[in-house]
Amino acid sequence: MQKTFNKLILSLILPALLLIVWQLSAWQAQNATVLPTIGRVLENFIHATDNFIGLGSIPRNIGVSLIRVLSGYTVGVLIAVPLGVLMGYSKTIQQIFETFVNIFRPIPPLAWQPLALAIFGMASIATLFNMPFGQQYVFWGNFKIAMVFLIGMGSFFPVVANVMFGVQSVRQTLIDSARVLGASEKDIFFKILIPAAAPSIINGLRVGLAIGWACLVGAEMLPGSVAGVGYLITHAYELARTDLVITGMICIGGVGALLDSIFRIIANKYFSWESKTR
Amino acid sequence: MKETILVEHLEKVFYSQNDMEIIALTDMNLRVPENEFLCILGPSGCGKSTLLRIIAGLEKASSGRVFYNGREHTKPCREIGMVFQSYSLMPWLNVLDNIALGLEFAGVSKPERMAIAREYLDMIGMSNFGKAFPYELSGGMQQRVAIARALANNPDVLLMDEPFGALDAYTRIIMQKELLRIWEQRKKTIIFVTHSVDEAVYLADRIILMSGNPGRIKKEIAITIPRVRERSNPRYGELTSELLALLEGA
Structure with missing residues (x-):
């Protein structure tokens, strides 16, 4: 109990310090456009369900952003995990893809913006599924393919790299042990490599989601967006509403940390063997 | 006598990074009769582990052949089990699941393989550790589980590295x-590989002494001291000194 309390206190020192510096600087600046006070930002959270600068409530914007990120992330992960596993498993597959992947990896997802827009235009989930015009269409129209692409790109690379590394670093003794126990190639793949690499795969998924989420603001800067936390930040900036910009930043940080902790809980629950195995 | 494992003119050549030829084993011939406890003794790097891995089918010989019950053997199979030096248990499986792993590969039903695993768990005296994970066990316990896992498959031959x-x-x-x-x-x-003279004298029916560079058989000694062997037995001491002297010259 004492220990948990101490841990909590230690982890709160820096955030508290930041708040103090922020508040002091805000008083010093006397200019809400440069730096609003904590109170101003807090007020936005107290009235979170208000309609902000015509973009709807904060929960609604978070919801829209979450769906965007999760759809992009899902697409990225669905390609990255099998590819990473195969690259880790087979030297040939690795050689085919590695250079290709390495050329694209250093390109920041945002650099894809113009191309994504040119290729996918205004296509959205609504137009992709040919939805009839109506409320549904307007809602799903928020999810532009170009945005999904950018976020997917952001999540893809860390996932591929982590999964490949995880599969490659499975100890040879484990594979040899399985072989002498009579494992088929399929057994080796599904009963040894995948479970042995699972902690790295989960770690890759975790980093991928964090990066995908961090691509949000850039993706939501694309034209055609009328909602989402990223768009809220961009639009609030144009209106010189720095308090709303900070509100949006806190939302992104908070939701990101929350998603991350979900992964941490899963990893601790199911993969504790990894940290305890010498 | 009928031999279980027969190794004929085995040779293994590795290539180092600068394409240097390293001869790990040269002209190895070995005949292992049924139910023999054979120890392969030699200094580090003499190729004894490589020999074992080739017999297991985990590595290919450069030339020469390995026979198991008269048939050429090149791939790992259930009949020839192997126990490694350490850390060979699947860290994400508990002890019972580890012991049952070979049976799982063989398609034995879950209740049946669990029953067999329990039997071997009792045999190694670890009845209360079925649900424990490898990281919760001492090194000795882990090796016991590894042996139980190899035995649960009921192999004919057990290779121990x-x-x-x-x-x-x-x-x-x-x-x-x-x-x-x-x-x-x-x-x-x-077939038990070791670099401990004492271990070989204590365990073996017969000891094959290897020397390195290139790896080959130097001497073969039958140990006839009845079991359980006492380390205080004068014959035990003589054999140990003799082997140590040979090993020094290897």
């Missing part, structure tokens, strides 16, 4: 006794 090499001296002596007990209970052909 310095299985007690990572254990402390006391645990090692206990494990040697244990292994002999198991071997006498369920007759198996065992």
Whole structure:
């Protein structure tokens, strides 16, 4: 109990310090456009369900952003995990893809913006599924393919790299042990490599989601967006509403940390063997 | 006598990074009769582990052949089990699931393989550790589980690659006794690789002494001291000194 309390206190020192510096600087600046006070930002959270600068409530914007990120992330992960596993498993597959992947990896997802827009235009989930015009269409129209692409790109690379590394670093003794126990190639793949690499795969998924989420603001800067936390930040900036910009930043940080902790809980629950195995 | 494992003119050549030829084994010939406890003794790097891995089918020979019950053997199979030096248990599986792993690969139903795994768990004296994970066990316990896992598959031949090499001296002596007990209970052909002279003299029916650069058989010695062998037996001491002297010259 004492220990948990101490841990909590230690982890709160820096955030508290930041708040103090922020508040002091805000008083010093006397200019809400440069730096609003904590109170101003807090007020936005107290009235979170208000309609902000015509973009709807904060929960609604978070919801829209979450769906965007999760759809992009899902697409990225669905390609990255099998590819990473195969690259880790087979030297040939690795050689085919590695250079290709390495050329694209250093390109920041945002650099894809113009191309994504040119290729996918205004296509959205609504137009992709040919939805009839109506409320549904307007809602799903928020999810532009170009945005999904950018976020997917952001999540893809860390996932591929982590999964490949995880599969490659499975100890040879484990594979040899399985072989002498009579494992088929399929057994080796599904009963040894995948479970042995699972902690790295989960770690890759975790980093991928964090990066995908961090691509949000850039993706939501694309034209055609009328909602989402990223768009809220961009639009609030144009209106010189720095308090709303900070509100949006806190939302992104908070939701990101929350998603991350979900992964941490899963990893601790199911993969504790990894940290305890010498 | 009928031989279980036959190794003929085995040669293994590695290539180093700058394409240097390294001869790990040259002209190895070995005949292992059914139910023999054979120890392969040699200094580090003499190729004894490589020999074992080739017999297991985990590595290919550069030339020469390995026969198991008269048929050429090139791929790992259930009939020839192997125990590694350490850390060979699947860290995400508990002890019972580890022991049952070979049976799972063989398609044995879950209740049946669990029953067999329990039996072997009892045999190694770890009945209360079925649900434990490898990281919760000491090195000696992990090796016991590894042996149980190999035996649960009911192999004909058991290859052991310095299985007690990572254990402390006391645990090692206990494990040697244990292994002999198991071997006498369920007759198996065992090929046991070690670099400990004492271990070889304590365990083996026959010792093959290897020397390195290139790896080859230097001498073959039958150990006829009746079991359980006492280390205080004068013959035991003589054999040990003789082997140590030979090993120094190897």
